[in-house]
Amino acid sequence: MSPKQQRGEATAEQVLDSALAIYAASGESGLTVGAITRASGVSAGSVYHHFGSLQGVHNALALRCLGRLLDELVAELRRTTDARSGVQAIVRTYLAFVQARPDEARLLHSATADHESMAQAGRIRDSQEARLTPFALWVRGRREAGELTSLPAPVIEALVLGPVTAVARRWLSAGDVDMEEAARTLPDHIWRSISP
Template identity: 25%
Template sequence: MGRRTRKDEILQAALACFTEVGVDATTIEMIRDRSGASIGSLYHHFGNREGIIAALYMVGTGQYAELLEQGFAQASSAEACVKLLVTSYIDWVVANPDWARFILHSRSRVEASERGGELREANHEHFSRIYHALAGYREQGQFKDMPDDCLASLIIGPTHDFTRNWLAGRTHTALDDCRELLAQAAWDSVSSRINTSR
């Protein structure tokens, strides 16, 4: 892992403040004090507090996208690709629970900000890469016939729901303990293969 930049330090300081006192209660001055950066540096890198919020969101979701890209480069089957969508998400959330909690609660805010268009474009590219990775397998008939948006929801929906509950402290089971179960459930829900073991 490379050395942290000043921008990284500011973002991590902002995340710590958001986690401790909430996004709305966090001020630029609090982020400045936590990061050790000057007000000028904060405004230079991010423009304003909303710019910090948007950047923190974009960097976090970008990390998950990078995990997927690396995994897709090595995955050699439809099943591996589908399970990767689940396991990469779980691995990132378990490693970054505060960041994941921030992302889950900040999407509408970022969409309404000056960087909303950038977020929508990033999401479009993200899902395009996923569908591209799965396209060949879909053409081979390895998936049930369904619309693209249904496919995505079936794969990640249950994991997303359990993750929300885990992050909110509403589950008795640890998220990473459900990693393989949720990955298998995702594959079972979209695979065209008939499971004869039941």
């Protein structure tokens, strides 16, 4: 990578770091190009050059947060030896990520991120393919081994991640979920829905 490319990547990361800090402090309404330029020291022209728009900054930040979550999920999933321990790893890792990185989790679970994920689902899946492939291979391998029900992979994914996402959203918005209890009990409930 050339020095110019390295500087460009460093500038983009600086913008994203500043955008996350602004989002954490002021919410989505506080996330403006002006706020980003003041916080990062990067010019507005540079922000537009790297991201195209404020929505481009938001999308890139959401993809970065999603990438971090997926990296942690895949790393833990690879340490498991059977389907049940895999479900436990996914649930516990997801909930731990939400607790450890609540600002990133709030952004990932925001209405804007939801809207973008619906509108750009194919592009997002393509951009995260390297991170999603291990999960797809895990599901296929565990189904072929008879450890998971024979439902289609997207349905299994929804049965595993749907309840975890709902618990995360509830904790992030209302704070009335005991995350330790959820990490203990949720895997068994999910397991019952996908076990053979």
